[in-house]
Amino acid sequence: MFQSLPEAKTDAILQLLALFREDTRENKVDLGVGVYKDAAGATPVMTAIKKAEKQLLETQDTKSYVGPIGSRPFCSAMVSQVFGSDADTDRIRCAQSAGGSGALRILSDMLRKIRPNAKVWVSDPTWPNHVPLLTAAGFELERYQYYDRSTNSITFDQMINTLSAAPENDIVLLHGCCHNPTGADLNMDQWKAVADVCEKRSLFPFVDFAYQGFGDGLEEDAQAIRYLASRMPEMVVAASCSKNLGLYRERAGAAMVLAENSVNADRALGMLGGVIRSNYSMPPDHGANISNIVLSDPALNAEWQGELNAMRDRMIGLRVAFAAALRKRSNSADFDFITEQKGMFSRLPLNTEQIETLRSEHGIYIVGDGRINIAGLPGDALDELAETIVSVL
Numbered sequence: 156m157f158q159s160l161p162e163a164k165t166d167a168i169l170q171l172l173a174l175f176r177e178d179t180r181e182n183k184v185d186l187g188v189g190v191y192k193d194a195a196g197a198t199p200v201m202t203a204i205k206k207a208e209k210q211l212l213e214t215q216d217t218k219s220y221v222g223p224i225g226s227r228p229f230c231s232a233m234v235s236q237v238f239g240s241d242a243d244t245d246r247i248r249c250a251q252s253a254g255g256s257g258a259l260r261i262l263s264d265m266l267r268k269i270r271p272n273a274k275v276w277v278s279d280p281t282w283p284n285h286v287p288l289l290t291a292a293g294f295e296l297e298r299y300q301y302y303d304r305s306t307n308s309i310t311f312d313q314m315i316n317t318l319s320a321a322p323e324n325d326i327v328l329l330h331g332c333c334h335n336p337t338g339a340d341l342n343m344d345q346w347k348a349v350a351d352v353c354e355k356r357s358l359f360p361f362v363d364f365a366y367q368g369f370g371d372g373l374e375e376d377a378q379a380i381r382y383l384a385s386r387m388p389e390m391v392v393a394a395s396c397s398k399n400l401g402l403y404r405e406r407a408g409a410a411m412v413l414a415e416n417s418v419n420a421d422r423a424l425g426m427l428g429g430v431i432r433s434n435y436s437m438p439p440d441h442g443a444n445i446s447n448i449v450l451s452d453p454a455l456n457a458e459w460q461g462e463l464n465a466m467r468d469r470m471i472g473l474r475v476a477f478a479a480a481l482r483k484r485s486n487s488a489d490f491d492f493i494t495e496q497k498g499m500f501s502r503l504p505l506n507t508e509q510i511e512t513l514r515s516e517h518g519i520y521i522v523g524d525g526r527i528n529i530a531g532l533p534g535d536a537l538d539e540l541a542e543t544i545v546s547v548l
Contacts, residue, residue, distance in 0.1 A: 167283070167523055175520045183518035184540065186527040189335070189499060190403055191466055194534055201401050203459035207448035211441075221440050223431040224424070225251020229443040232450035233409040236373065237364060237394050239381055245417040248424035250431060251438045254406035255365045255395025256288065262361065262391045262410050263292035264430045265423070266326060275326045275361070276318065278302070280502075280524060282335040285328060285363070297321070302337045304504060304525075307492040309339050315348055323357045331392070332376040333366035333498025336526035340370065340497050346379045350386040360390040368399040368463045369470070370497035388415045396446045398499070399463055405442025466530075470499065473532045480541035485548075493529075502526050509547045517543050 171187040190198045224230070230249035238247060252258035266273070275294045277285055278301035289296055299321075300313040318327060329349070334340055341349065353360055360383055370376045383390055389412075396407040410427060414420035431438070449455045474494050481490035493501050505513070505525045513519040519540070521527055533540060 171520055171522060174514070178518055178520075180518040183520070184531070184533055184536075185520050186531045187520045187522050188531075189528055190530075191398065191401065191499065192528070192530045194469070196531075196533075198401065198403070201459060201462050203449050203455045203462060204401060204445060206458075207445040207452070207455055210448055210452075211444050215444070218440075220437055221251075223250070223428045223437055225438045226440065226443045226447060228451065229407075229447040230409060232447050233394055234411060236450060237367065237377055237380060237392060237409075237411065238384055238413075239377065242381075242384070246415070246420050247411060247413050248420045248427075249409050249411045250424065250427050251443050252393075252408040252410045252431075253435060253438050254397055255363070255393055255408040256284065257406065257435075257438070258393035258395070258408040258410040259285070259288050259363060260292065261427060261430050261434060262393055262412075263289055263294065264434070265427050266359070266361070266391070267292045267294060268426065268430075270324060270326065270359070273325050273359070274322070275328055276321055276358075277328045278314075278330065278334070280336055281328070281330075282363070289328070294326075297325075299327075301334075302339055302502075304502065307339075307502075307504070309341065309345075311341070311345055311348075315352060318349070318352045318358065319356065321356055321358060324359065325356075326359045326361050327353065328361045328363060329379075331362045331364035331367070331380050332370040333500070335365070335498075336500050336502055336522070336524060338493075338496030338498050338501045338529075341379070343378060343382065346382055350383055353383075353387060360387055362390065362392045364392050365395040366398050366498050367394070368460075369467055369499055372467070373399075373460065373463070384413055387413065389413060389419075396442060400446055400449065400459070402442045402446065405445075406439055407442030407446050470529050473529050473534060473537075474501070476534070477529075477532055477537050477541065480537040481545065484538070484541045484545040499529055500526055501529060503544065505544075505548070512547050513543065519543060 175185045192198055229251055234247055234249050274297050275289050276297045276299050279298040299317040300310045303310045332340055362380055367376045392411040394409045397403045412423040414423055449459045478490050478493040503525045510521050
């Protein structure tokens with residue numbers, strides 16, 4: 156049976172990670188994989204997380220099933236973090252998911268059942284895994300222009316013009332903050348214009364919210380979602396604990412539904428529970444449990460936020476220093492856009508040949524579209540890195 160299968164298409168980012176691991180050069184630099192790294196190049200477990208895990212170890216008295224919806228205390232804590240402590244929870248329901256990607260998939264499956272004829276509009280560019288996730292759910296995708304590589308800026312007028320012509324009842328996938336792969340975020344005036352178009356065209360917002368706290372802060376990064384919630388009768392949000400809590404391998408996420416009223420919200424949660432049951436039956440428990448402890452315990456929450464702020468400040472500092480090094484080496488302001496972007500990623504104006512030269516000749520690993528992980532920048536060797544990058548341009 157299996158001999159008839161075609162060769163599996165390799166994930167470009169995972170392939171890059173494998174090549175990096177096999178590279179024996181001591182001065183190699185990994186700017187590809189999207190995980191936070193500290194100054195030593197490690198992805199550490201946060202102190203608040205370790206304390207929460209110790210607390211959980213001492214108090215947990217069962218490993219029984221949690222049910223398809225998952226941990227209700229975790230879901231409540233996530234709703235408060237994303238939508239705010241004063242959110243209209245009568246209209247909001249939440250299911251624990253297997254990471255942010257799991258939230259994207261189960262929400263996609265649910266929306267596909269509700270709107271089988273709808274198309275999903277995704278930004279150009281977008282996170283590469285959005286495409287297989289959405290198409291696996293059965294959706295046909297369309298693109299709205301979001302970013303111009305020649306100017307390193309958001310093409311907002313084109314975005315609005317495209318969405319203004321989208322068929323009614325289609326779905327629009329939006330990045331809540333820290334756009335992946337560009338790091339270029341909409342400002343609040345632009346978000347208001349997006350809400351206007353969604354209202355006018357009856358477009359359904361589907362928000363991917365994977366980086367809360369990595370942009371301007373936990374509260375600041377949530378402003379776009381909270382504004383949409385104040386305007387939209389319905390929307391969904393896929394949230395992740397992978398980045399801001401450092402729980403990459405624990406797969407803790409949340410699929411959230413905002414409905415017109417509590418009755419419709421209950422119906423949506425019931426359908427979402429059925430989707431989960433038919434996919435993986437029940438979510439993993441450990442990551443959600445320790446996330447809930449950190450989010451709910453005042454002392455641990457304060458300690459976690461301090462660690463998160465330090466991570467964000469480090470990335471901001473790396474942006475400023477890297478842009479300055481590139482400005483010095485290139486004798487131009489062509490890279491100053493890096494300082495204006497937010498979160499973990501930026502996109503360098505490199506073509507495929509230049510990216511391959513950086514990898515093969517210099518041990519610098521960058522994703523094929525030029526996306527770099529800001530947290531992976533070597534803070535003590537930015538001048539050397541900038542000189543090498545400029546040399547291949």
